[in-house]
Every structure is written in C-alpha cells, then in structure tokens.
Amino acid sequence: EHRKRVFDVLNKPxxxxxxxxxxxxxxxxxxxxxxxxxxxxxxxxxxxxxxxxRLYRRNSKGEKLFGEMKDLN
Known part of the structure; x- marks a missing residue:
C-alpha cells in the first residue's frame, strides 16, 4: 500500500x-x-x-506506531 510506503520513509524530513x-x-x-x-x-x-x-516527517505518535508495526514483522 502506498500510504505505508510513504509512512516508512518519513523518518527523515x-x-x-x-x-x-x-x-x-x-x-x-x-x-x-x-x-x-x-x-x-x-x-x-x-x-x-x-x-x-514543505518538509514532513513522522511525529512522536507516528514513531510509536512505526515501532509497533516493526515489532509485528
């Protein structure tokens, strides 16, 4: 899914x-x-x-969710 791919790379602005x-x-x-x-x-x-x-990146809530998603893999 494209949304997940975008979310994955937004660890940096x-x-x-x-x-x-x-x-x-x-x-x-x-x-x-x-x-x-x-x-x-x-x-x-x-x-x-x-x-x-404009620059975008994951915020603290996004980082927490990203960590939880990685734990599932």
Missing amino acids: KTPTQLAKELDINLGYISNIIISLLDRKLIECLNPDEKRH
Missing part, C-alpha cells in the same frame, strides 16, 4: 516532490497520502509557513 521521486508515486497521490497521515496525526509539517517545499 522530506518534501512531497522528494517522496514522489523516491517512491515513484504520482505527486498528486502523494499529496492525498500526506493529508491522510496529517489527519491521523502521524506526521508533522516542519515548516508550515512555507507555501512550497
């Missing part, structure tokens, strides 16, 4: 464009995934005042 290139996923779809993860409060925007080149 990345822009939507970087995510799209790294994961070979359409930028529009990346934007929808980011909105979904933000709504679930699993990631954060590090520079929300920027209109372009």
Whole structure:
C-alpha cells in the first residue's frame, strides 16, 4: 500500500516532490497520502509557513506506531 510506503520513509524530513521521486508515486497521490497521515496525526509539517517545499516527517505518535508495526514483522 502506498500510504505505508510513504509512512516508512518519513523518518527523515522530506518534501512531497522528494517522496514522489523516491517512491515513484504520482505527486498528486502523494499529496492525498500526506493529508491522510496529517489527519491521523502521524506526521508533522516542519515548516508550515512555507507555501512550497514543505518538509514532513513522522511525529512522536507516528514513531510509536512505526515501532509497533516493526515489532509485528
């Protein structure tokens, strides 16, 4: 699932464009995934005042969930 792939690589700050290139996923779809993860409060925007080149990464809640997911594997 694309959402899981995006979530997996957001351990470091990345822009939507970087995510799209790294994961070979359409930028529009990346934007929808980011909105979904933000709504679930699993990631954060590090520079929300920027209109372009916003950076996103997992927040503490997201890191906790990521750790739990890794424990299941």
